[in-house]
Structure formats: structure tokens, C-alpha cells
Amino acid sequence: MSSPLDPELRRALAERLRYYHELGIYDFYRRKPRNFGAGASHTTLENQSGFSSRDQPELREEMPRKSAAVAVEAIAPRPEQNVGDPVAALRIIREDLGDCTRCKLHKQGRKQIVFGVGNPRAELMFVGEGPGADEDAQGEPFVGRAGQLLNNMIKAMGLRREDVYIANVVKCRPPGNRTPERDECETCSPFLMRQIATIKPKVVVALGAVAAKNLLAMNAPMSELRGRFYDFTPAGMRGTLSDAWQGAKLAVTYHPAFLLRDPRQKGEAWKDLQMVMKYLGLKPVAKSE
Ligand code: SF4
Numbered sequence: 001m002s003s004p005l006d007p008e009l010r011r012a013l014a015e016r017l018r019y020y021h022e023l024g025i026y027d028f029y030r031r032k033p034r035n036f037g038a039g040a041s042h043t044t045l046e047n048q049s050g051f052s053s054r055d056q057p058e059l060r061e062e063m064p065r066k067s068a069a070v071a072v073e074a075i076a077p078r079p080e081q082n083v084g085d086p087v088a089a090l091r092i093i094r095e096d097l098g099d100c101t102r103c104k105l106h107k108q109g110r111k112q113i114v115f116g117v118g119n120p121r122a123e124l125m126f127v128g129e130g131p132g133a134d135e136d137a138q139g140e141p142f143v144g145r146a147g148q149l150l151n152n153m154i155k156a157m158g159l160r161r162e163d164v165y166i167a168n169v170v171k172c173r174p175p176g177n178r179t180p181e182r183d184e185c186e187t188c189s190p191f192l193m194r195q196i197a198t199i200k201p202k203v204v205v206a207l208g209a210v211a212a213k214n215l216l217a218m219n220a221p222m223s224e225l226r227g228r229f230y231d232f233t234p235a236g237m238r239g240t241l242s243d244a245w246q247g248a249k250l251a252v253t254y255h256p257a258f259l260l261r262d263p264r265q266k267g268e269a270w271k272d273l274q275m276v277m278k279y280l281g282l283k284p285v286a287k288s289e
Pocket residue numbers: 097100101102103104105106113170171172184187188
């Protein structure tokens with residue numbers, strides 16, 4: 001039987017939970033106690049990564065784990081969790097995001113939030129790092145030159161843009177197209193995780209190192225990240241998913257903006273996409289540009 005919580009600790013836990021909910025994180029799971037000594041009781045929240053280094057041993061040393069030692073008995077479900085229709089569920093997530101001011105990107109010149117676009121039941125999802133100027137102006141991810149190249153890549157896979165779902169790690173444009181900072185990614189990505197858990201794709205393709213590192217919670221160069229599938233469960237969703245969908249395969253390839261700068265790497269990107277196509281049973285219809 002667990003001992004009653006100290007009122008001060010209970011207050012601190014309630015505060016922390018409110019903070020997580022404000023960030024859009026709703027799901028936590030109990031972790032079996034480690035050996036903290038005879039009779040010791042310890043329950044840990046590993047909601048932030050949703051990723052166990054035990055599943056992928058080679059990542060053990062790469063991943064500083066964010067965890068909070070708290071005891072939680074009752075966890076509020078995500079608002080969209082039991083909504084069967086993904087269109088309605090995505091709408092709930094968008095409403096939850098609101099006119100978001102959760103990270104500093106809201107006051108650094110964004111015109112609008114770029115939520116995501118595409119098929120709410122897509123088998124394939126692409127995730128980039130953040131909106132650029134064109135995306136910020138139009139409110140849709142990947143609509144500029146890089147977006148045109150992504151469209152060509154999708155077409156070469158035998159799909160249309162409207163067949164897939166496209167989103168970014170952060171939903172507001174970083175000023176000057178700088179790389180989104182860690183705190184911005186950590187604040188915004190729970191909403192992406194909820195989108196992925198709603199759409200339930202078979203494959204997620206991370207476009208570029210920023211997306212890959214955030215989705216996989218690992219720090220490695222693109223040369224090591226590419227060329228294989230990872231078992232991916234959206235962070236914070238572990239233990240709350242249906243039996244029918246426990247996660248997706250995740251592949252990493254180059255960001256289309258990088259391919260525009262270094263077209264020699266298009267062949268390598270095409271190899272990554274062919275790996276995905278093989279898994280999804282897709283046949284190519286045209287060569288990637
Ligand atoms: S980037 Fe994400 S968390 Fe930051 S203000 Fe925009 S929507 Fe909110």
C-alpha cells in the first residue's frame with residue numbers, strides 16, 4: 001500500500017501536472033521501480049520521450065532522459081483520445097493549441113500557426129523542422145521551393161500530396177529561418193505527438209536532422225540516422241494507444257531544403273524513400289527530381 005503523500009509534495013505534483021497539461025501533455029505511465037534499496041518505492045514519469053532506451057540499446061548513452069519522480073494515480077485522458085474520427089480529433093488538438101503563446105516563437109514575428117495538412121488517415125507522414133516564410137504566409141507546411149520538391153518526392157513514390165500528412169516539429173516560423181531551439185521543440189512537439197497518435201500512420205519520415213533528433217530523442221549525425229527503420233511510439237502516448245496501433249516505423253531522410261542546396265544527395269534521399277515504399281508496398285511512377 002502506498003503511503004500518503006506529503007501535502008507539499010502533492011501540491012508540487014499538482015503544479016507540475018498543470019504545467020504538462022498546459023504543454024499539451026496528458027499521458028503518463030507508471031514505470032516499474034528500479035532497485036533503489038530494500039523497500040524503496042519509486043514511480044517515474046517518462047512522458048516526455050515515450051521512448052525506452054531499453055528498446056534500442058544503442059541509444060542508451062545518447063539520450064539524456066527527462067523524467068520527473070512523481071507518484072500519480074489518476075491521469076486525465078487527452079481530450080481527443082477517445083474520439084474515433086481523426087478529423088474531429090485533429091480539430092480538438094488544433095483547438096487545444098489555440099492562439100498558442102507557449103513558447104517564445106509566438107512573439108518573434110510569426111504570421112500564423114502552421115498546424116499540419118493532409119489526409120487524417122494517412123499511412124505515411126512527413127515531419128519537417130518548422131515553417132519557413134512561405135509556410136508562415138500561407139499557413140501550410142512545405143509550400144515553397146522545398147515544398148515543391150517534397151511534392152515531387154511524394155509523386156515519385158506513387159502518391160499524391162493529399163494522400164499523406166505533413167507537419168513540423170514546431171508550428172511557428174523561427175525568425176530568419178533559424179533552427180528551432182531545444183525549448184521551443186520540447187514545448188511544441190507534444191502537439192505533433194498527439195497528431196501522430198491520432199493519424200496512426202504506418203510510416204513517419206523525418207525530414208532532416210532536427211526532425212529526426214526530436215522524434216527519436218537521440219543525437220547523431222544524418223549519416224548514422226539514415227538507412228534504417230526505427231520503431232517509433234509518439235512521446236507521451238505509451239500505454240494509451242489502442243491495440244490496433246502501437247506506433248509506426250520511422251525513417252530519416254534529408255530535408256528537401258538541404259537537397260535544393262546539395263542536389264547530389266537526391267539519390268541518397270531516393271534510397272531512403274525506396275525503403276519506405278518497399279515497406280508500404282508502393283511502386284514508383286517517376287524518378288525523383
Ligand atoms: S511554436 Fe508551437 S509552442 Fe511555440 S508558440 Fe508556436 S504553436 Fe506554440
